[in-house]
Amino acid sequence: MDNLKEDLKKQLIEQLNLEDLQVSDIADDALLFKDEGLGLDSIDALELIVLLEKYHGIQVINPDEGKEAFLSVNTMADYIRKRKS
Amino acid sequence: MIYIGAEEIISPLGETAEENFSAMIENRSGITLVPNAGFNKGAVNLSKILNLPGENQFEGLIASILASLSHKIDEKVITSDRTIILLSSTKGELKNNMADPFGPPIASLMVRFNFANQPIIISNACISGVLAINAANNFITAGLYDHVIVIGCDLISDFIVYGFQSLFAMSDKACLPFDAARNGISLGEGCGAVVVSNTSAIFKNPPLKLMSGTSANDANHISGPSRTGEGLYRSVKKTMEINHISSDDIDFISAHGTGTIYNDEMESIAFDRLSLTHVPLNSLKGYFGHTLGAAGVVETAASMMMIREEILIKSLGFEETGTSKELNIILENKKSSLRTILKTASGFGGGNASLIIQKL
Amino acid sequence: MSFITSYCHLTHESCSVNGNVIVERDPESDDNWFKQLYKNQEFVYPKFYKMDTLSQAGFILSEMIKRAQPSIMNSYQDDEIALLFANQFSSADSDLRFKKSYEEHGTPSPALFVYTLPNIVLGEIAILNKWYGENMFAVLPKFAPDFFVNYSQVFLSTGSEAVLCGWLGIAGDQINVFVFLIEKQGSAGMEFNAENLKKLAGIELV
DSSP: OOHHHHHHHHHHHHHTTOTTOOGGGSOTTOOTTSTTTTOOOHHHHHHHHHHHHHHHOOOOSOTTHHHHHTSSHHHHHHHHHHHHO | OOEEEEEEEEBTTBSSHHHHHHHHHTTOOOOEEETTOSTTSOOEEEEOOTTOOSSOHHHHHHHHHHHHHTTTBOTHHHHOTTEEEEEEOSSTTTTTOTTSSSHHHHHHHHHHHOOSSOOEEEOBTBTHHHHHHHHHHHHHHTTSOSEEEEEEEEOOOHHHHHHHHHTTOBOSSSOOTTBTTOOOBOEEOEEEEEEEESOGGGBSSOOEEEEEEEEEEOOSOSSSOOTTOHHHHHHHHHHHHHTTOOTTTOOEEEEOOOSOHHHHHHHHHHHHHTTOTTSEEEETHHHHOBOGGGHHHHHHHHHHHHHHHTEEOOOTTOOSBOSSSOOEEOOSOEEOOOOEEEEEEEETTTEEEEEEEEOO | OOEEEEEEEEESSEEEETTEEEEEOOTTOSSOHHHHHHHHTTOOOGGGGGSOHHHHHHHHHHHHHHHHOGGGGTSSOTTOEEEEEEESSTTHHHHHHHHHHHHTSSSOOHHHHTTSSTTHHHHHHHHHHTOOSOEEEEEOSSOOHHHHHHHHHHHHTTTOSEEEEEEEEEETTEEEEEEEEEESOOTTSEEOSHHHHHHHHOTTTO
């Protein structure tokens, strides 16, 4: 598995207090904000912004940017790679 | 009958209710751009009181307002055993002592003012002020007390500024309640007071009539309002029903109007469900900023002065409708005989509260 | 007349319902006491893990009250159960955690900030149960039976039919939490007055 995606999953679990989940429970394409996926809410979306800064040094100025970027672990990884290059 | 009067406000706009009201008539805002106030040292729009002492700001403001009140009511009321003090606040003296934000200042105030009964702090996020006024009404109606002094007080701190910044809830300009260009709140600090009593004779200026109010939870989200305005709808509906007030009886609404996209939209939906979209409405947060635990008391006090002076005050910061249901937002000050007004508040934790005041 | 129909105590050592110990803390466990209770009682509500200590305590004890008094879930309209809670230190524990997030961990945490208000526990209980009724959170210097008796009576005479009350005495490791249910009908319950409330609350509180 791609290291960035695995790390992201660990960071998600840590940052969002998803204590009942393991890395293996989170599919790369699981829709983070849908109930069928991780069922995250608006506060979690803001914590993802903190996660990006804390673990990846990326600053998100406008929370609306997150709407596209945070759909799944896949889109988050793409966003991180794009911002870093 | 339950009376409400002796309203007082200490804010950046003035140290007395009269000074504050003069500023409101002139449509002046207490919000200014404060440099270095943000987490990344950026400038932030805040309604800050100048020249507050370095320490014990919470206690100091409450002591000042009590001194003012002693000139507005029979001063024996303050120490009477038939009186209780209700304080509405979210953070108390946070900057002094985060581990115990209310204990020390209340203990000190008890010694200074010799209250007969232990004050009760109502700490219910942004609805605390309206909730406290409703509680005052309820305590007197139940025969537990004859007089209740309701004081709302909250201060700006780095803690609060950084917190709302982390929620991306702060406006990048002075807040624009209900406006199409709104994008967040402007925090404010202030202290407001009203006295609620079953005895009109205690008031030096004639009081108004306080009608029973209610609260209701959205049961939806701890920090975001219900998209259908469920809690606000239920609270206002109940407040109107128990007082036999119809939507045609209400002359003015002092809404919560924080200036966030979601709050103001939610309120417009609730008011539409209640058939109240035609009622002249403002948010006072363009003048005072969002004073959190103090808001319900400061804004009720300001609205009471609107009744007394027979004037609808412009909703500062509003130019163009920005909510899906159009409200009758007050565009300019307008002389108007106001008999019955509705005050609403909504807050974190899903709380919503409302009350009605009438001219006697 | 109204009745105390069910009550729970939580201390640092044990959790009891209606006077009977249900769970004792395992000092050897890696999990903190609240997590132990959550797992021991087999609750399934992942939001629990995001909550602060006030909300975790309120959640656990209100769920235990519901189990002890299941009739509460179908005897009332969705706005007839009021929530009346109080404590001494407001949201101090959560406030200190939030402050740490920006002073020591680099960025203010929104997930911690939303719990820096003591009434959030009422929101959590309302959301879980879809209860749209009256709420109040008060800060008092100590557990005050008169306050709970007086204000519950206010709620019961202004449209509420039941009141879930709670004293959330939590400060660091000190835990003295007492949650109780007041109902207008309560054949098996104790009459609700300050004397009886003091008796049930126990020596540590009063």
